[in-house]
Amino acid sequence: MFKTLGIFLLLLIAQINATCVVDAAYGQSTNRIFATISRNRLEILRKNAVPNGTKLRVLCSATNYVDSTCRNGQFNPALPTTNCSPKPDPKHEAVQDASCPAPATMYRMGYRLGPNHFLEIYRSCYDVTSQRSLFSIHEIDSDTKNPPRTGCWRVTDVVVIIPSFQAKNIYRRFNEIFNNQQTYITSPGRPYKFNRGHLTPSADFGFCDQMRATFRYINVVAQFADVNDSNWSRVENWVRRMRDLHGKMTVCTGGIGVLELDDVAGNPRDIYLVRGNRNPVPKWTYKIIRSHSNRNVHYAVITYNHAENPVQPASLCTPLSCVSLGLQVSPAPNSGYTYCCDANDFIIRNVQNLQNVC
Ligand SMILES: *[C@@H]1O[C@H](CO)[C@@H](O)[C@H](O)[C@H]1NC(C)=O
Ligand SMILES: *[C@@H]1O[C@H](CO)[C@@H](O)[C@H](O)[C@H]1NC(C)=O
Ligand SMILES: *[C@@H]1O[C@H](CO)[C@@H](O)[C@H](O)[C@H]1NC(C)=O
DSSP: OHHHHHHHHHHHHHHHHHSEEOOHHHHHHOOOEEEEEETTEEEEOOOSEEOTTOEEEEESSSSSEEEEEEETTEEESOOOOSOOSSOOOOEEEEEOOTTSOTTSEEEEEEEEEETTEEEEEEEEEEETTTTEEEEEEEEEOSSOOOOOHHHHOOHHHHOBOOGGGSHHHHHHHHHHHTTTOOOSOOOSSSSOSEEEEESSOGGGOSSHHHHHTTOBGGGEEEEEHHHIIIIIHHHHHHHHHHHHHHOOEEEEEEEESOOEEEOTTSOEEEOEEETTTEEEOOSEEEEEEEESSOTTOEEEEEEESOTTOOSOOOOSSOEEOTGGGTOOOOOSTTSOOEEEEEHHHHHHHHOGGGTTTO
């Protein structure tokens, strides 16, 4: 009995040692692209630890790369230590995708390596005319440890944003919407009332270049800062815990509706950050997670994007207990009302275009 247990433990240790880790320091210092090769297909590497036998391609470009295999805990040959020059830059390109309803266009963000080869980091359904991000789709995997942002970039390097998200312009726009009679935003500076909320969060990725790629306006909606910092950040952290428990998952993140705020007379006004019904602030943000290995792990979480409404809004789905899903929402005021839902119920009622996607 003890002997069997001993052998079992030895095997377990051998197996753990057989995984190869792209360590954090290396991940931060390199500007290369990492992909796995399986059956001659390349897929972007989303995790920092890979099992024995995994073949990696570490690229500067489609023609300049090093292939390396994980053998008993070591990459063989060793991962290249020289950087690419020029540094590969992910780009977005339009792609056909039936889940993204016209007139919006699906854009995928990633690396084009050839006519038939694209390494995708995430995709986002964006309506150019109304300047609205409807939703994004990305995959996440366990064994992902994201490097600290500060090791990856200076914010000024990466943010690609349209002016209407800037705090001083949001302030100006609020005064326009409310004819200079509003107390929602009282100054053009800090503390900011609204954040640029990421749909696909940078912290879901284990490599600097993938994190940086999330800082694009196609991936951003305006979000009450208090909501983002409280219940919504709990939702994001919960998604990563679910990933660590259940492995590979597809995540869809989006906004629903247009936020309404009351004017001084108590009449609701739609909040568009640009005149002519453009760049709406969503009323709700949602996330849907679908595990690739456990079909029971399929949930949606929605958060009301209004930090100052004392009235709890009705849910957009039949609510489940968030606690039973391992999500503890904050009881504090100003953190955004949050509901957890069965994914299919939420999708059928609100985002039928995401059926069979998320
Ligand atoms: C790792 O893979 C190699 C080559 O396939 C194999 O020989 C070795 O036994 C594997 N190691 C472990 C610990 O499974
Ligand atoms: C939103 O909240 C997350 C988690 O607290 C934080 O990392 C992020 O910086 C916030 N977003 C913005 C744009 O401030
Ligand atoms: C965060 O969500 C929970 C569940 O909806 C809610 O009880 C709590 O009040 C929220 N925070 C708010 C509304 O500020």
